[in-house]
Amino acid sequence: MKVPTRSAAVLTSGTANAAKLLVAALAFTGAYAGFTAYGNATSTARPATSITLSAQELPVKAPVQQLAAPATAGRLTLSVMTGGGPGCAKTYAARTLITDPGFYRWRLVRWSPADKSWRTYLSDHDGFGTGGRAAEWRPRISGNPGWYRVELTADGGRTVRSDRFQVSC
Known part of the structure; x- marks a missing residue:
């Protein structure tokens, strides 16, 4: 009867961890692909909605600014x-x-x-x-x-x- 060595135990546990990670990655990828396919399959184009914009013109009651006489040199x-x-x-x-x-x-x-x-x-x-x-x-x-x-x-x-x-x- 052969006694397992320490390196064989490490190799076995490392392989088990790699296998768990691979299964988790595949599960995540499958879930993402399924979710994306579900989102694309159930989304339908929304019906077009027409919007009518209206504007009202108001007269200007006062000028925006009231400036004094044109600028002259030496005077503010x-x-x-x-x-x-x-x-x-x-x-x-x-x-x-x-x-x-x-x-x-x-x-x-x-x-x-x-x-x-x-x-x-x-x-x-x-x-x-x-x-x-x-x-x-x-x-x-x-x-x-x-x-x-x-x-x-x-x-x-x-x-x-x-x-x-x-x-x-």
């Missing part, structure tokens, strides 16, 4: 955009004409009664402007009443300021 013109939003939210359009090429920066400043000075509220580095180009910035003020003005500072340090304006809610 300011206007309020229509449809600012709920409550105190308003968007303003500040425009000017850039005469010298260079970088420029916009600032919205607010009057501080405590300090009796203008303090920066918003700022934007708009970039490089070429001579004869109109520049426009649209700052938005929401829920902060007070006195404001817009400033545009060019590369050379020259600052153009708008007239002051009051925001109230």
Whole structure:
């Protein structure tokens, strides 16, 4: 009588594991194929449904924006955009004409009664402007009443300021 060796036991258990994995893989593949075939066999084309779309034309009651006079060099013109939003939210359009090429920066400043000075509220580095180009910035003020003005500072340090304006809610 022959005694089984350790390597024979390992070989037998490895073969058994491989056989179990093969059976599991075949079962999974069969289930997937059956499910796919079932899904294709039972799916029928849906009947076509016609949809009728309708639109109604409404007249424009007010222009989208009300811009001030055309931009002029050395002067900032300011206007309020229509449809600012709920409550105190308003968007303003500040425009000017850039005469010298260079970088420029916009600032919205607010009057501080405590300090009796203008303090920066918003700022934007708009970039490089070429001579004869109109520049426009649209700052938005929401829920902060007070006195404001817009400033545009060019590369050379020259600052153009708008007239002051009051925001109230």
